Amino acid sequence: MNKYTExxxxxxxxxxxxxxxxxxxxPTLAVTSSAINGxxxxxxxxVVLVLSNLLISAFRKVIPNGVRMPxxxxxxxxxxxxxxxxxxxxxxxxxxxxxxxxxxxVVNCIILGRAESYASKNPVLPSIFDGIGMGLGFTVGLTCxxxxxxxxxxxxIFGVQVLSLNWFTPIxxxxxxxxxxxxxxxxxxxxxxxxxxxxxxxxxxxxxxxxLNGDCANCGQAAICADKxxx
Amino acid sequence: MKELLLIAxxxxxxxxxxxxxxxxxxxxxxxxxxxxxxxxMGGAVIFVITLSSFVTALIYKFILANEYLMSKGIDLTxxxxxxxxxxxxxxxxxxEMFLKKKMPPLYESLGVYLPLxxxxxxxxxxxxxxxxxxxxxxxxxxxxxxxxxxxxxxIVLMAGLxxxxxxxxxxxxxxxxxxxxxTAALMSIAFMGFSGMI
Numbered sequence: 001m002n003k004y005t006e007x008x009x010x011x012x013x014x015x016x017x018x019x020x021x022x023x024x025x026x027p028t029l030a031v032t033s034s035a036i037n038g039x040x041x042x043x044x045x046x047v048v049l050v051l052s053n054l055l056i057s058a059f060r061k062v063i064p065n066g067v068r069m070p071x072x073x074x075x076x077x078x079x080x081x082x083x084x085x086x087x088x089x090x091x092x093x094x095x096x097x098x099x100x101x102x103x104x105x106v107v108n109c110i111i112l113g114r115a116e117s118y119a120s121k122n123p124v125l126p127s128i129f130d131g132i133g134m135g136l137g138f139t140v141g142l143t144c145x146x147x148x149x150x151x152x153x154x155x156x157i158f159g160v161q162v163l164s165l166n167w168f169t170p171i172x173x174x175x176x177x178x179x180x181x182x183x184x185x186x187x188x189x190x191x192x193x194x195x196x197x198x199x200x201x202x203x204x205x206x207x208x209x210x211x212l213n214g215d216c217a218n219c220g221q222a223a224i225c226a227d228k229x230x231x
Numbered sequence: 232m233k234e235l236l237l238i239a240x241x242x243x244x245x246x247x248x249x250x251x252x253x254x255x256x257x258x259x260x261x262x263x264x265x266x267x268x269x270x271x272m273g274g275a276v277i278f279v280i281t282l283s284s285f286v287t288a289l290i291y292k293f294i295l296a297n298e299y300l301m302s303k304g305i306d307l308t309x310x311x312x313x314x315x316x317x318x319x320x321x322x323x324x325x326x327e328m329f330l331k332k333k334m335p336p337l338y339e340s341l342g343v344y345l346p347l348x349x350x351x352x353x354x355x356x357x358x359x360x361x362x363x364x365x366x367x368x369x370x371x372x373x374x375x376x377x378x379x380x381x382x383x384x385x386i387v388l389m390a391g392l393x394x395x396x397x398x399x400x401x402x403x404x405x406x407x408x409x410x411x412x413x414t415a416a417l418m419s420i421a422f423m424g425f426s427g428m429i
Contacts, residue, residue: 069320073317103312104356
């Protein structure tokens, strides 16, 4: 496996941001009320992630270490603004459904986390593939959660009625706010079981990082955290 | 007055920032192990969001959507995401320095949580919502304060529940984050009961 396919495999399977690393929980909970919203959010995040990895990696030798966080934030925020306008122009209904969560891609831990831990240390091409891998991993995660919630909550898959309403009573709570927490709780529990099995096999999974562990090193706040520890 | 009250109740309870809008999930799950730390975090969030709502509302009104520039055909509002995130980051740093120097007791209780708030999506989320809903300066501040109060209520309630959960016999796979998320789901169902209020 060469370097590039390794990056893709790493992002989609080995360090999948949703299932394994558990990063970017705010959008994961908020926009997965249907599969199409999950897919849309995942793909817009992917676009931002690939471009931000590209730019940050290209400028990594120019950006002084002391101000790298603000510099990364400006780059990411500009890209997000561009994506927001593109969505408004070409995917109006999706843009309306995702609402404020599109500009909030700026504070998604995955993007600043990848900038900090990968793109700012590696050449351009591997960084792009890292962005594609992580972005697609996130997209797969959101779409899967969206599929489950949409199927249970409305009996639909991508807006197509698959469970006939003649015998299936939709469990509406799954497409509402509490359903997001419930589905994620069962996902975390399931991952705990898989994690234990893999450990017994001697192939431990990567540890969850960021939000759920209360660790901010992966939330793009490594610089701030390090300051705190020294102080 | 009635309008402001409606905004406040709506943001604090009916559309709770954590339990129905999913903003600020990271601190909600990460810093809710003890009631005191949760209250500290909640206090810091109230402080920062109220202040940042005020500052971003000022910037929006007098710089980005400046009447003079608008009349000349220059519309800067598209810069809001970039400007807001930078302003919030600077504001948090500034508040931290100010408190450390001038109000040591307050810094003792809130200071540790301030850096954690910089990339808290709730802060940026409130600032952007204020623009989308076309709130003026006073309305923005009220909305910011109420949203943060909603966060405070949610995180303190959650911490109280988590202190009790500690003593329960929970199935192994659900220990840790999973049971917290189930608790959050139940709280969220409870908060849905308020939706008829407005």
